[in-house]
Amino acid sequence: xxxxxxxxxxxxxxxxxxxxxxxxxxxxxxxxxxxxxxxxxxxxxxxxxxxxxxxxxxxxxxxxxxxxxxxxxxxxxxxxxxxxxxxxxxxxxxxxxxxxxxxxxxxxxxxxxxxxxxxxxxxxxxxxxxxxxxxxxxxxxxxxxxxxxxxxxxxxxxxxxxxxxxxxxxxxxxxxxxxxxxxxxxxxxxxxxxxxxxxxxxxxxxxxxxxxxxxxxxxxxxxxxxxxxxxxxxxxxxxxxxxxxxxxxxxxxxxxxxxxxxxxxxxxxxxxxxxxxxxxxxxxxxxxxxxxxxxxxxxxxxxxxxxxxxxxxxxxxxxxxxxxxxxxxxxxxxxxxxxxxxxxxxxxxxxxxxxxxxxxxxxxxxxxxxxxxxxxxxxxxxxxxxxxxxxxxxxxxxxxxxxxxxxxxxxxxxxxxxxxxxxxxxxxxxxxxxxxxxxxxxxxxxxxxxxxxxxxxxxxxxxxxxxxxxxxxxxx
Amino acid sequence: xxxxxxxxxxxxxxxxxxxxxxxxxxxxxxxxxxxxxxxxxxxxxxxxxxxxxxxxxxxxxxxxxxxxxxxxxxxxxxxxxxxxxxxxxxxxxxxxxxxxxxxxxxxxxxxxxxxxxxxxxxxxxxxxxxxxxxxxxxxxxxxxxxxxxxxxxxxxxxxxxxxxxxxxxxxxxxxxxxxxxxxxxxxxxxxxxxxxxxxxxxxxxxxxxxxxxxxxxxxxxxxxxxxxxxxxxxxxxxxxxxxxxxxxxxxxxxxxxxxxxxxxxxxxxxxxxxxxxxxxxxxxxxxxxxxxxxxxxxxxxxxxx
Numbered sequence: 001x002x003x004x005x006x007x008x009x010x011x012x013x014x015x016x017x018x019x020x021x022x023x024x025x026x027x028x029x030x031x032x033x034x035x036x037x038x039x040x041x042x043x044x045x046x047x048x049x050x051x052x053x054x055x056x057x058x059x060x061x062x063x064x065x066x067x068x069x070x071x072x073x074x075x076x077x078x079x080x081x082x083x084x085x086x087x088x089x090x091x092x093x094x095x096x097x098x099x100x101x102x103x104x105x106x107x108x109x110x111x112x113x114x115x116x117x118x119x120x121x122x123x124x125x126x127x128x129x130x131x132x133x134x135x136x137x138x139x140x141x142x143x144x145x146x147x148x149x150x151x152x153x154x155x156x157x158x159x160x161x162x163x164x165x166x167x168x169x170x171x172x173x174x175x176x177x178x179x180x181x182x183x184x185x186x187x188x189x190x191x192x193x194x195x196x197x198x199x200x201x202x203x204x205x206x207x208x209x210x211x212x213x214x215x216x217x218x219x220x221x222x223x224x225x226x227x228x229x230x231x232x233x234x235x236x237x238x239x240x241x242x243x244x245x246x247x248x249x250x251x252x253x254x255x256x257x258x259x260x261x262x263x264x265x266x267x268x269x270x271x272x273x274x275x276x277x278x279x280x281x282x283x284x285x286x287x288x289x290x291x292x293x294x295x296x297x298x299x300x301x302x303x304x305x306x307x308x309x310x311x312x313x314x315x316x317x318x319x320x321x322x323x324x325x326x327x328x329x330x331x332x333x334x335x336x337x338x339x340x341x342x343x344x345x346x347x348x349x350x351x352x353x354x355x356x357x358x359x360x361x362x363x364x365x366x367x368x369x370x371x372x373x374x375x376x377x378x379x380x381x382x383x384x385x386x387x388x389x390x391x392x393x394x395x396x397x398x399x400x401x402x403x404x405x406x407x408x409x410x411x412x413x414x415x416x417x418x419x420x421x422x423x424x425x426x427x428x429x430x431x432x433x434x435x436x437x438x439x440x441x442x443x444x445x446x447x448x449x450x451x452x453x454x455x456x457x458x459x460x461x462x463x464x465x466x467x468x469x470x471x472x473x474x475x476x
Numbered sequence: 477x478x479x480x481x482x483x484x485x486x487x488x489x490x491x492x493x494x495x496x497x498x499x500x501x502x503x504x505x506x507x508x509x510x511x512x513x514x515x516x517x518x519x520x521x522x523x524x525x526x527x528x529x530x531x532x533x534x535x536x537x538x539x540x541x542x543x544x545x546x547x548x549x550x551x552x553x554x555x556x557x558x559x560x561x562x563x564x565x566x567x568x569x570x571x572x573x574x575x576x577x578x579x580x581x582x583x584x585x586x587x588x589x590x591x592x593x594x595x596x597x598x599x600x601x602x603x604x605x606x607x608x609x610x611x612x613x614x615x616x617x618x619x620x621x622x623x624x625x626x627x628x629x630x631x632x633x634x635x636x637x638x639x640x641x642x643x644x645x646x647x648x649x650x651x652x653x654x655x656x657x658x659x660x661x662x663x664x665x666x667x668x669x670x671x672x673x674x675x676x677x678x679x680x681x682x683x684x685x686x687x688x689x690x691x692x693x694x695x696x697x698x699x700x701x702x703x704x705x706x707x708x709x710x711x712x713x714x715x716x717x718x719x720x721x722x723x724x725x726x727x728x729x730x731x732x733x734x735x736x737x738x739x740x741x742x743x744x745x746x747x748x749x750x751x752x753x754x755x756x757x758x759x760x761x762x763x764x765x766x767x768x769x770x771x772x773x774x775x776x777x778x779x780x781x
Contacts, residue, residue, distance in 0.1 A: 006620065185488070222664060459500065459503055463638065
């Protein structure tokens with residue numbers, strides 16, 4: 001069930017009054033049923049997989065916290081191992097076998113008959129990571145174990161953020177499952193506004209940009225350097241609008257029900273460094289890797305070589321988290337390299353004592369531009385269908401050769417460009433704090449103008465919305 | 477108590493929905509009026525062009541009007557199939573009782589069952605209040621989608637229709653495709669099997685013949701116009717291609733009120749006139765319009781009512 005479908009709108013419209021009319025003690029049961037219905041409407045059998053991961057972590061948490069447990073570490077690693085098994089099987093088995101086959105076939109052994117034929121369960125990386133954070137937090141004594149299984153199942157399966165995040169923490173979510181939420185019209189307005197903006201980003205901007213970028217990325221050899229550049233630019237905004245649109249709809253839906261999810265995006269393309277970009281892009285995943293991988297590896301409180309190793313591990317694993325393909329690994333590796341080069345740059349600036357240029361506005365804009373270019377280039381690897389396509393395109397993208405393809409409909413392509421400009425204007429207003437990035441913040445514009453703008457957004461969705469494309473991040 | 481009611485979420489929501497539906501209706505009316513101007517529906521024009529993108533980009537309506545001295549409707553929509561065109565003709569005839577001549581865009585691929593836009597019905601949604609079109613789109617959509625389009629009227633449109641409407645208001649009918657065909661690029665595509673085959677279906681031919689018969693029986697002349705396509709496609713299935721052209725020639729022979737014009741020699745290998753293998757660019761359009769006007773003038777007697 002897609003957020004951008006009427007099916008979801010009806011499902012949610014029915015759920016809201018039922019949820020608030022129900023007595024408190026039954027509400028979490030309802031949320032569990034609704035969340036499993038939401039998930040199983042895609043493929044019912046994978047609901048059991050999610051239930052399995054939930055139960056494993058619920059009991060792992062209990063065991064770790066129990067005074068009678070001898071080896072807490074063994075229980076933690078056992079729980080992590082069992083939770084990761086489905087993820088490895090469904091997502092990484094073929095990647096591993098195909099990569100092995102490249103080596104073994106050189107030696108005359110073909111292992112392609114071992115490849116498994118599986119469908120990747122939607123959102124498996126998200127709910128697995130969310131469940132794991134619970135066990136690890138209990139081990140680190142940051143939280144106490146949840147005693148109510150229904151609350152825990154609800155936390156792992158909470159439908160607004162189940163399929164593509166934000167990846168929530170038990171410390172933020174489980175207490176909210178115990179609160180009594182009353183219907184609050186302000187929450188409803190905030191949630192609905194965020195949902196409308198997210199929907200606009202998804203079905204008006206992201207899906208329209210895909211009309212141009214998809215054919216180019218699917219057959220790059222047919223297109224010129226200029227066209228590859230434009231397709232990569234379109235994909236840069238497509239993935240942002242697709243994913244941040246989903247997050248906005250998730251946060252908005254949860255807000256209507258009285259839950260507060262964490263912010264997942266904060267104007268990432270206006271970052272002035274790669275480090276800042278990762279504090280603004282997919283914040284819930286970046287902080288997950290920081291808390292549960294980077295810091296346990298020693299973070300930056302280690303010798304420089306080890307730190308470089310840590311940075312590469314985090315970014316390469318992040319790449320693999322996104323997809324079982326070498327293109328994602330290179331994407332992660334590129335970001336690790338950017339991060340390190342940036343670090344060296346900072347050191348040079350400090351060494352030569354030219355800190356004053358840092359405070360200059362023009363220098364800041366220059367850094368925003370360079371950061372954007374670096375991120376733009378890395379998306380090419382992220383989106384390419386294969387490593388050979390990625391290498392071919394990366395060689396052509398800055399060539400600006402050949403004639404520019406205007407798309408199957410030049411009207412659609414021109415509208416896509418206009419929408420990108422519109423998005424940039426909105427984000428600049430948000431950056432300069434003229435309009436809020438997220439809910440609960442005041443706008444400098446009068447109320448009637450805010451309402452009118454939402455009516456215009458709805459009309460935009462109605463006229464220009466494309467309703468059939470699944471969200472890109474579902475595949476992760 | 478009254479104030480409390482006014483502040484209630486229900487009233488807010490109702491107000492917002494009413495405002496939205498009001499704005500939705502105004503937007504719908506605005507776009508629809510522009511589209512009617514663009515297509516020349518609800519006019520008293522004696523001549524109408526009906527077809528899909530070939531014809532849309534192939535003939536310059538304004539130049540044609542100037543030279544012939546009559547106003548022309550250009551009801552052309554991308555990707556429409558033979559049945560869609562039947563609807564368009566009926567829609568035009570419903571709204572305009574003054575029609576004397578229809579220029580109907582034809583090509584050897586038009587009877588192929590697949591390859592054209594499968595959701596071309598969406599381009600008729602602005603006119604779903606017309607009975608025939610309303611019944612057609614109702615058949616193509618599920619009940620939920622149909623009622624959604626009925627209630628939220630702006631959802632009947634998309635950017636192509638909005639662009640058409642704006643062109644209607646601004647009076648712009650020019651071919652805005654720029655650039656020339658890159659034959660090498662398309663040869664590669666054709667090698668990959670990326671082209672539309674000729675596979676005529678009897679049912680589609682029957683609909684076409686029904687359209688022609690209905691028009692001619694009402695005293696309307698029909699000009700079948702084959703806007704040129706390149707030999708990159710024309711030569712792929714020479715036997716089938718030739719059979720299709722023979723079929724149009726046969727239709728012309730069998731009916732006094734039908735004329736058929738095809739433009740192949742001197743056109744199909746002149747890639748500078750094309751934007752892609754099947755669509756003319758502005759230069760090609762100018763040349764074809766000139767030639768077509770000249771051919772129409774030569775046959776003026778046959779086309780008189």
